[in-house]
Amino acid sequence: DGGITQSPKYLFRKEGQNVTLSCEQNLNHDAMYWYRQDPGQGLRLIYYSQIVNDFQKGDIAEGYSVSREKKESFPLTVTSAQKNPTAFYLCASSIGGGHTEPQHFGDGTRLSIL
Amino acid sequence: AQSVAQPEDQVNVAEGNPLTVKCTYSVSGNPYLFWYVQYPNRGLQFLLKYITGDNLVKGSYGFEAEFNKSQTSFHLKKPSALVSDSALYFCAVRDTGAGSYQLTFGKGTKLSVIP
Numbered sequence: 001d002g003g004i005t006q007s008p009k010y011l012f013r014k015e016g017q018n019v020t021l022s023c024e025q026n027l028n029h030d031a032m033y034w035y036r037q038d039p040g041q042g043l044r045l046i047y048y049s050q051i052v053n054d055f056q057k058g059d060i061a062e063g064y065s066v067s068r069e070k071k072e073s074f075p076l077t078v079t080s081a082q083k084n085p086t087a088f089y090l091c092a093s094s095i096g097g098g099h100t101e102p103q104h105f106g107d108g109t110r111l112s113i114l
Numbered sequence: 115a116q117s118v119a120q121p122e123d124q125v126n127v128a129e130g131n132p133l134t135v136k137c138t139y140s141v142s143g144n145p146y147l148f149w150y151v152q153y154p155n156r157g158l159q160f161l162l163k164y165i166t167g168d169n170l171v172k173g174s175y176g177f178e179a180e181f182n183k184s185q186t187s188f189h190l191k192k193p194s195a196l197v198s199d200s201a202l203y204f205c206a207v208r209d210t211g212a213g214s215y216q217l218t219f220g221k222g223t224k225l226s227v228i229p
Contacts, residue, residue, distance in 0.1 A: 042221040100165045105157030
């Protein structure tokens with residue numbers, strides 16, 4: 001089945017530590033996205049990528065970094081500069097280029113502070 | 115800037131009754147509108163979208179939504195609610211006038227269907 005796989009499902013970060021969240025898709029989608037979800041705040045865009053080797057900052061990029069070396073992979077690193085990383089992180093993908101297609105989501109990674 | 119509002123944090127409805135989850139939007143150009151549903155500890159699932167054409171859009175699981183340009187609204191509806199419809203619902207908008215790839219999401223409405 002085609003879809004988006006996020007791993008791990010749960011992740012714990014120590015003070016001063018960088019952690020990387022994995023996102024892999026086999027939908028052959030060009031565009032990929034990372035969102036942060038906090039209770040009562042909806043989804044906020046962290047980074048997005050329309051094509052391999054290119055990505056743009058979203059609304060809350062500070063303290064995060066990404067790479068897009070392969071079409072199917074878009075890992076997110078939560079750096080020690082992100083002072084409040086506890087949240088539910090969602091990765092999504094869509095057919096690139098058009099504005100009309102919906103985004104498809106993975107099942108998320110829940111990040112907590114130790 | 116594009117924005118979307120879901121004025122109700124929670125909606126309660128009895129099983130078998132019709133349900134409505136409200137959404138209003140603000141854009142500079144024409145809107146592309148989407149509804150998604152989220153079950154606990156899961157990702158979002160796409161329900162339906164409005165791009166152009168008929169104002170009444172039909173989607174998955176018996177849901178539909180009505181686009182109203184004059185009221186800048188895109189309310190989600192279902193004629194007869196099921197207990198299994200209980201979930202978190204998100205409205206999202208993309209502004210064609212802004213030339214942006216970004217979707218802006220509302221804060222979500224928790225739907226509880228009471229048996």
